[in-house]
C-alpha cells in the first residue's frame with residue numbers, strides 16, 4: 531500500500547515478474563506526498579557507495595529504456611556535486627558510478643563553477659549523464675500502466691494493516707501472501723515499531739537562470755538546485771525540522787531567508803522566491819529505500835530525501851527479495 535514512487539515502482543516490478551498485486555493508494559494523485567513535491571535531481575554520485583550504486587543503476591535504466599525515460603521525463607542536463615575536504619574519500623563512490631555509467635563522471639576544480647567561496651581543497655564531482663526527472667509524472671505513468679500488467683489499483687485510504695490483510699474503515703481485504711507498507715512519512719502511523727522519522731524538505735522557485743549551473747549540490751554551503759520550468763531555478767537548503775507529522779508541515783520563513791542569503795553569498799544573486807514548496811520525507815538510519823520487516827508486515831520506505839534517484843534500482847532489489855518470500859508463503 532502507498533502509491534508514491536516507492537509503492538508504484540515496487541508494484542510495477544512485481545507485476546512485470548508475474549506476481550498478482552493489489553495496490554492501495556490514498557488519493558490519486560496525492561499532491562501532499564514527497565513524490566509530488568520532489569525536486570527530482572538525479573545523479574549517480576552519492577557519498578555512500580551503496581547509494582551511488584543504486585543511483586547510477588537508475589540513470590543507466592533511464593538511458594537504456596525509452597519507456598522509463600519518457601515516463602520520468604528525464605532531462606539529461608548534467609550535475610555537479612561539491613564535496614568538502616572533511617568528507618571521506620570519494621573514490622569508492624566514483625567507482626560505483628563509472629562501473630555503471632562509463633565516462634560519465636570526472637573530478638573538476640571549483641573554479642569551473644559559478645559558485646563563490648568554495649573552500650580550498652573541496653572536490654567537485656561532475657557528471658554528464660545526470661540531471662532531473664519528474665517523480666510525480668513517473669508515478670502517474672506507472673499507475674496508468676499497472677492494470678495492463680495485471681495489477682489492481684484500489685483508491686482506498688488504508689486504516690489498518692496486518693501480515694495478510696488491510697482494512698479501509700469497515701471494508702476489509704484479506705488473503706494476501708505479504709503486505710508491504712510503502713506509505714512514506716505516514717508509514718510510522720500505520721506500522722507501530724517502524725524506526726523512522728520525518729524531515730521537512732523545502733525549496734523555492736526563483737525567477738533567475740544561472741549559466742553554467744546544471745543540477746547541483748554544494749555540500750560546502752548546503753545549497754542545492756536545478757533549472758526549473760518557466761526560466762526559473764529551484765534552490766534549497768537542508769531543513770532542521772525533524773519529526774513533525776506530515777499534516778503539520780508549513781513553509782519555514784527563516785529557512786527561506788537563509789536560502790536568499792546563501793544565494794547572495796555563493797552566486798551573487800539578489801532574488802526572492804516566487805513560490806516556496808514545503809513537504810517532507812520519511813528518514814531512516816541507515817538512510818535508504820529498502821524492504822524492512824516490522825512485526826508481520828514489510829515496509830518499503832526510507833527515501834531519506836533521495837529516493838527519486840534510487841527508486842528505480844531499489845524497487846528491483848526489493849522485488850527480487852520479495853518473490854521468494856511470496857513463493858514460500860504459497
Ligand SMILES: Cc1cc2nc3c(=O)[nH]c(=O)nc-3n(C[C@H](O)[C@H](O)[C@H](O)COP(=O)(O)OP(=O)(O)OC[C@H]3O[C@@H](n4cnc5c(N)ncnc54)[C@H](O)[C@@H]3O)c2cc1C
Nearest residue numbers: 532534536556565568569570571688714833836837838839
Ligand atoms: C521537497 C522534496 C524535494 C525532493 N527532492 C529530491 C531530489 O531532488 N532528488 C531525489 O532523489 N529525491 C528527492 N526527494 C525525495 C524523494 O522525492 C522521496 O524520497 C520519494 O518521493 C519518497 O517516495 P515514497 O513513495 O517513499 O513516499 P511518498 O511520495 O510520500 O508516498 C507515500 C504514499 O503513501 C500514501 N499513503 C500514506 N498513507 C496511506 C494510507 N493510509 N492509505 C493509502 N495510501 C497511503 C500517500 O498518499 C503517498 O502517496 C525530495 C523530496 C521532497 C519532499
